[in-house]
Amino acid sequence: MFARRVRHGVQGYSAVKCIALGSRSLSSIDNLGLEEKLSGCLSSLPPKAKVVICGGGVMGAAVAYHLARRGWGDQTVVIEQEKVGAGSRWCSSGLVGAFKPSLAQVKIAQSSIRLLKDLESRGKPTGWKQCGSLLLARTRDRMTVYRRMKSQSVSWGIECELVSPQKCQEICPMLNVEDILGGLWIPGDGVGDTHLFCLSLMREAVENGVGVMEDCAITAVHSKDGKVSGVDTTSGTVECQYFVNCAGFWARQISTCFGLCKGQLTSREDCQNYWSRFFLIRSPKISIAMGLCPYLQDGKKLSNHMVPTYSS
Numbered sequence: 001m002f003a004r005r006v007r008h009g010v011q012g013y014s015a016v017k018c019i020a021l022g023s024r025s026l027s028s029i030d031n032l033g034l035e036e037k038l039s040g041c042l043s044s045l046p047p048k049a050k051v052v053i054c055g056g057g058v059m060g061a062a063v064a065y066h067l068a069r070r071g072w073g074d075q076t077v078v079i080e081q082e083k084v085g086a087g088s089r090w091c092s093s094g095l096v097g098a099f100k101p102s103l104a105q106v107k108i109a110q111s112s113i114r115l116l117k118d119l120e121s122r123g124k125p126t127g128w129k130q131c132g133s134l135l136l137a138r139t140r141d142r143m144t145v146y147r148r149m150k151s152q153s154v155s156w157g158i159e160c161e162l163v164s165p166q167k168c169q170e171i172c173p174m175l176n177v178e179d180i181l182g183g184l185w186i187p188g189d190g191v192g193d194t195h196l197f198c199l200s201l202m203r204e205a206v207e208n209g210v211g212v213m214e215d216c217a218i219t220a221v222h223s224k225d226g227k228v229s230g231v232d233t234t235s236g237t238v239e240c241q242y243f244v245n246c247a248g249f250w251a252r253q254i255s256t257c258f259g260l261c262k263g264q265l266t267s268r269e270d271c272q273n274y275w276s277r278f279f280l281i282r283s284p285k286i287s288i289a290m291g292l293c294p295y296l297q298d299g300k301k302l303s304n305h306m307v308p309t310y311s312s
């Protein structure tokens with residue numbers, strides 16, 4: 001199926017994932033093993049902080065960045081059990097798409113794109129590449145979905161265009177469009193490098209007073225009178241007023257273990273994607289070979305994160 005869709009592609013790989021990685025790879029995958037690290041981390045924990053953020057992934061970095069911008073930097077501590085960006089950094093293909101199921105999510109995605117561009121314009125690397133997304137339709141039903149998305153895009157403020165099969169091929173010349181009825185082209189979408197993005201956010205947070213403690217795990221969260229009062233870690237205790245759970249894949253475990261919330265779930269996407277980590281990390285040459293392409297999505301048939309059989 002992949003070979004049919006991408007004419008000169010690499011047989012056996014997910015077109016969607018490879019092409020997404022292809023776009024991203026130029027900045028990051030080439031640097032496998034040469035990861036940048038965060039400097040200016042704390043060597044010991046302060047006894048008190050207003051806010052403790054658990055996890056130095058992209059969510060923890062974003063929360064720290066926004067708190068620092070609002071003047072809470074010197075009252076905020078990020079506690080990371082490994083290194084900043086250690087969580088999903090290699091797994092994520094860093095796709096940043098504006099189309100989401102709800103307006104609230106669309107606004108978050110649009111503000112993320114603005115933030116990526118802003119950081120890049122200030123010389124803070126994020127690996128941002130505006131390669132666009134091309135959603136392909138092989139059926140009339142799928143084309144109807146895209147027509148609806150096009151109508152919706154007007155009120156949601158997303159620039160997009162319904163395109164013919166020929167235009168699809170112009171946008172992505174390696175595409176086989178024999179069975180394609182058309183598509184939806186979203187030029188403002190792109191890819192970022194999750195690790196670089198995370199580091200740039202965290203660097204700005206540190207510059208604005210946030211303390212970051214690496215190699216330190218939170219082992220308990222305490223509360224008093226129904227409010228958070230502090231955390232225990234492998235490097236000591238910190239009193240705090242607010243605790244922000246940004247532990248990503250581990251967030252549910254943190255919530256349930258510490259009795260904070262029973263309803264939070266680790267997303268299915270994360271579970272399904274964790275096992276594909278090997279595939280994504282081990283195939284840099286293949287993704288590089290694909291060059292800079294749009295993010296391709298082929299309706300229902302090629303699943304977003306499908307990992308077909310592959311023999312080396």
Ligand SMILES: Cc1cc2nc3c(=O)[nH]c(=O)nc-3n(C[C@H](O)[C@H](O)[C@H](O)COP(=O)(O)OP(=O)(O)OC[C@H]3O[C@@H](n4cnc5c(N)ncnc54)[C@H](O)[C@@H]3O)c2cc1C
Nearest residue numbers: 055057058059081087088091092093094095218247248273
């Ligand atoms: C294969 C794959 C592909 C993906 N593709 C995309 C994509 O294209 N676009 C997109 O937007 N998203 C994508 N995602 C999702 C995205 O990567 C995640 O949503 C995002 O990285 C989550 O960030 P986070 O900061 O919440 O979690 P993480 O990056 O997992 O960070 C959590 C951090 O918490 C730390 N931690 C955990 N427990 C503790 C503790 N007790 N004490 C201290 N620290 C702790 C961990 O060490 C970790 O560093 C993808 C995910 C995967 C797996």
